[in-house]
Amino acid sequence: MVELGVVACxxxxxxxxxxxxxxxxxxxxxxxxxxxxVSGEVLRVAK
Known part of the structure; x- marks a missing residue:
């Protein structure tokens, strides 16, 4: 659901x-x- 919220913002x-x-x-x-x-960035877990 994170993706939907970010796209809306x-x-x-x-x-x-x-x-x-x-x-x-x-x-x-x-x-x-x-x-x-105004912008955003992805937060990823290191693999």
């Missing part, structure tokens, strides 16, 4: 470079500026 972002869907203990960090989300 950043609807104009190209998520293809983010790669595979989030796994267990993975997610995204969203950046907030001027009362809106």
């Amino acid at each position: 950043l609807p104009e972002t190209d998520f293809l470079p983010w790669g595979d869907p989030a796994g267990y203990c993975e997610g995204a960090r969203l950046f907030w500026e001027d009362s809106r989300f």
Whole structure:
């Protein structure tokens, strides 16, 4: 469900470079500026 929330917060972002869907203990960090989300980054668990 992480992916749906991130897409809703950043609807104009190209998520293809983010790669595979989030796994267990993975997610995204969203950046907030001027009362809106402006960008995000993937948080992955090292393999």
